[in-house]
Amino acid sequence: MANKSIHTLLLLLLLSSMLTAAQPAGTIELGARIGIFSNSVNELENKNTSVRLFGNKRNLCYEGFFGYFILPQAALVVNLGSYSKGDISVQGTQDAVGQRTFIGSAGIYPIQIGVKLEPFTGQLVAGMSPFLEGGGALIIGSESISQLYYDRYYDAWTDGVLKTETDWNWWLGGGALVSLSSTVRLDLMVKYIRIEFSGDIAGIRDYSGWQVSVGIGYLVLGE
Numbered sequence: 001m002a003n004k005s006i007h008t009l010l011l012l013l014l015l016s017s018m019l020t021a022a023q024p025a026g027t028i029e030l031g032a033r034i035g036i037f038s039n040s041v042n043e044l045e046n047k048n049t050s051v052r053l054f055g056n057k058r059n060l061c062y063e064g065f066f067g068y069f070i071l072p073q074a075a076l077v078v079n080l081g082s083y084s085k086g087d088i089s090v091q092g093t094q095d096a097v098g099q100r101t102f103i104g105s106a107g108i109y110p111i112q113i114g115v116k117l118e119p120f121t122g123q124l125v126a127g128m129s130p131f132l133e134g135g136g137a138l139i140i141g142s143e144s145i146s147q148l149y150y151d152r153y154y155d156a157w158t159d160g161v162l163k164t165e166t167d168w169n170w171w172l173g174g175g176a177l178v179s180l181s182s183t184v185r186l187d188l189m190v191k192y193i194r195i196e197f198s199g200d201i202a203g204i205r206d207y208s209g210w211q212v213s214v215g216i217g218y219l220v221l222g223e
Contacts, residue, residue: 038058039206061084063215067217110139118177119132128176133171191211
């Protein structure tokens with residue numbers, strides 16, 4: 001009986017040592033994510049659009065994130081993302097020199113502000129904790145050019161913006177955090193982002209879609 005009690009006590013101590021630590025209020029988290037973003041719609045809004053070449057439906061995305069814990073289980077978060085949509089070729093007008101074509105790229109840049117909830121921090125074993133995030137976002141879409149091409153020759157190199165669009169919308173996601181140390185966490189996340197411009201970027205208005213990413217966060221612990 002005594003041996004059984006000792007074994008039970010040792011098991012409880014072991015499980016306690018594996019619990020995730022709840023960070024105090026005032027803690028700051030800084031980190032970065034990399035992943036894949038897939039927009040749900042990838043067809044041109046206007047079949048007669050001047051866009052001749054467009055990037056893939058699924059592309060790499062990059063995201064930096066900042067969090068400030070107002071409670072041990074809740075933080076205010078800001079995410080800064082960059083979703084490349086690949087190279088584009090935009091047909092211009094015909095003139096005396098030839099048919100003009102702008103060659104460049106299209107990108108989507110979300111600025112997300114919201115709340116992160118970690119309801120089970122300090123209660124789960126093996127250094128893991130689920131989380132939820134969501135909030136509003138300012139989405140910036142941009143077409144930029146790096147080259148102006150005539151059908152007879154490359155006329156000039158340039159850097160400029162063909163068009164920009166902005167959209168106020170929302171996002172919602174969740175995932176799991178894995179504690180690698182007292183201040184470093186692995187971040188596994190899936191989220192949906194609602195994006196629909198009033199105009200189009202590279203011939204597309206609706207860029208809503210899913211992001212799957214992995215990242216690393218560093219905690220600057222509060223007092």
